[in-house]
Amino acid sequence: MSFSLFGKKNRILLKELVKTDFKLRYQGSVLGYMWAVIKPLLMFAILYVVFAKVLRFGDAIPHYPVYLLTGTVLWNFFTECTQQGIHSIEQRGELLRKISFPKYIVVVSATSTAVINVLINLCVVIVFTLINGVMPSLSWLMILPLLLELYIFALGISLLLSSINIKYRDVGNIWDVLMQAMFYAVPIIYPLSMVTETSMLVGKIMMLNPVAQIIQDVRENLITPATITGWELSGPVWGLISVGAVAIVFVVSVLFFKKRSKYFAEEL
Amino acid sequence: MRMNWSEKYLKKMRNEVKERNEDANIAISVKDLYKSFKLPTEKSWGLKQAIFNRLRGIKGYKKQEVLKGISFDIKKGEFLGIVGRNGSGKSTLLKILSEIYLPDKGSVKVNGTLVPFIELGVGFNPELTGRENVYLNGALLGFSNKEMDEMYDEIVRFAELDQFMDQKLKNYSSGMQVRLAFSIAIRARGDILVLDEVLAVGDAAFQEKCNDYFKSLHGNQTVVLVTHSMENVERFCDRAILIEDGKIACDGKPAKVTKEYMKLWD
Structure with missing residues (x-):
């Protein structure tokens, strides 16, 4: 069985599964696909009222609303991707026990709805950015490779944890809790400067998290160079550690998944 | 006396041609297949139990040998029936042929494309229309859209569901659903068809x-059929x-095998 993403049969199957997932996701709702845009906007509205208006977290940051929106959109993408990915193998168990096809297709197709959603949401972010008076610039193009990095990280985690989750269903729950904790450990709702003012070291350690680094990088390139990025805070060596972590997680996960996936049908 | 190189070469060539001809007539070649499963004993699920078991030196599973050295060849165009009691290993064998399970030992060589139907209508979704489900x-079976276009009408x-194809599958009667699934199974253009207990x-009228x-398939299509119906074995199988x-x-011969099968209960 080949592991190639570009095999013709695999591409067709992936396309069919993605199409089905997307078609079914919003079925039976009046607003349908619109929910892909409305939901994150409403979530953002709640955070905005609480943190920008009531707690006044963003007074020091220019364009704080877009800043907040960008952070939540990227964070939602990461959580949606991993949560769908981790449970994908167990959810498609019925299929895997009856038909032989490359198992990674299941994980990739489960995460693809999140990819479609984040692309739609980024369009919304860009509209808001323009409304907020940020001038378009070439640095906006950097968003795409950064988004790719975030996806590779999420896919790596999904491949690894989905194969462990088959035997130990605890993994899915642990991950949910971990994500809740991580939400506060990533500067999404509060600016990173709030942390660095009290402790530089804590700020540096926080930025080792690839998700935090990517969110700050996107903000810097999209909204304002005043963003404190991991690179500025701790230098290129620390910065490369988190990029390297993404690469290592991905490679290890792919190898692990490839090895385990032969036995998925029996273990499910 | 030593053969000179040209004689040796000719002999080698002849052997290769002979082997290839034999190979060309064989659809599936199964050699010395072994398969066992680790069946979890009670409560070996979950992380906590796994760690406990590891610490106490409990394995947490029981090894069950399902296939113990199976070898056979299926010729092209042959209609092969596989029979046996529940739990004798028929389905496991079929799943290994279909590359769903990996054998512990032994090899399976498949010559051509194999279309497995371990169950009918795998991946059928009630919220999709009949047409979408067919595609x-x-x-899932590995056909492209173009290949499906060609098979679709047939x-x-x-x-016999022409006027229902644009309706959601959940609005089909169960008989209609099975008919659709079954039609995909037998109309799928693969070199080898693998069917697990799906005839009834x-x-x-549809049965007929x-x-x-x-x-009508006789001699034209390689079929592997797992069944409990001795009537079907004698009717269809070579x-x-x-x-x-x-x-x-x-x-x-089917007659001989069905007789042996009946003896299992004597």
Whole structure:
């Protein structure tokens, strides 16, 4: 069985599964696909009222609303991707026990709805950015490779944890809790400067998290160079550690998944 | 006396041609297949239990040997029936042929494309229309959209569901669903068809139609059929295999194998 993403049969199957997932996701709702845009906007509205208006977290940051929106959109993408990915193998168990096809297709197709959603949401972010008076610039193009990095990280985690989750269903729950904790450990709702003012070291350690680094990088390139990025805070060596972590997680996960996936049908 | 190089070469060539001709007539070649499963004993699920078991030196599973050295060849165009009691290893064998399970030992060589139907309508989704389900099922079996376009009309005609294809599957009766799934199974253009206990579907008229179809396959299509119906074995198969306790107990003409099968309960 080949592991190639570009095999013709695999591409067709992936396309069919993605199409089905997307078609079914919003079925039976009046607003349908619109929910892909409305939901994150409403979530953002709640955070905005609480943190920008009531707690006044963003007074020091220019364009704080877009800043907040960008952070939540990227964070939602990461959580949606991993949560769908981790449970994908167990959810498609019925299929895997009856038909032989490359198992990674299941994980990739489960995460693809999140990819479609984040692309739609980024369009919304860009509209808001323009409304907020940020001038378009070439640095906006950097968003795409950064988004790719975030996806590779999420896919790596999904491949690894989905194969462990088959035997130990605890993994899915642990991950949910971990994500809740991580939400506060990533500067999404509060600016990173709030942390660095009290402790530089804590700020540096926080930025080792690839998700935090990517969110700050996107903000810097999209909204304002005043963003404190991991690179500025701790230098290129620390910065490369988190990029390297993404690469290592991905490679290890792919190898692990490839090895385990032969036995998925029996273990499910 | 030593052969000179040209004689040696000729002999080698002749052997290769002979082997290739033999290979060309064989659809599936199974050699010395072994398969065992680790069956979890009570409560070995979950992380906590796994750690406990590891610490106490408990394995947490029992090894069950399902296939114990199975070998056979299926010729091209042959209609092979596989029979045996529940739990004798028939389905496991079929799943190994279909590359769903990995054998512990031994090899399976498949010559051509194999279309497995361990169950009918795998991946069928009640929220999709009949048409969408046909294409999804096709993609799962490894057919491209273009190949499915070619098969589609025949599938629908055989299922006799022309006017229902744009309705959601959940609005089909169960008989209609099975008919659609079954039509995909037998209309799928693969070199080898693998069917697990899927013959008894639909009403009497549809049954009749399926029987006629299976008879018409004779000699043109390689089929591997797992069944409990001795009537079907004698009606359709050219050859049958009886599996008992993970080994081949009998291999030969359907009449002989069904007789052996009946003896299991004497």
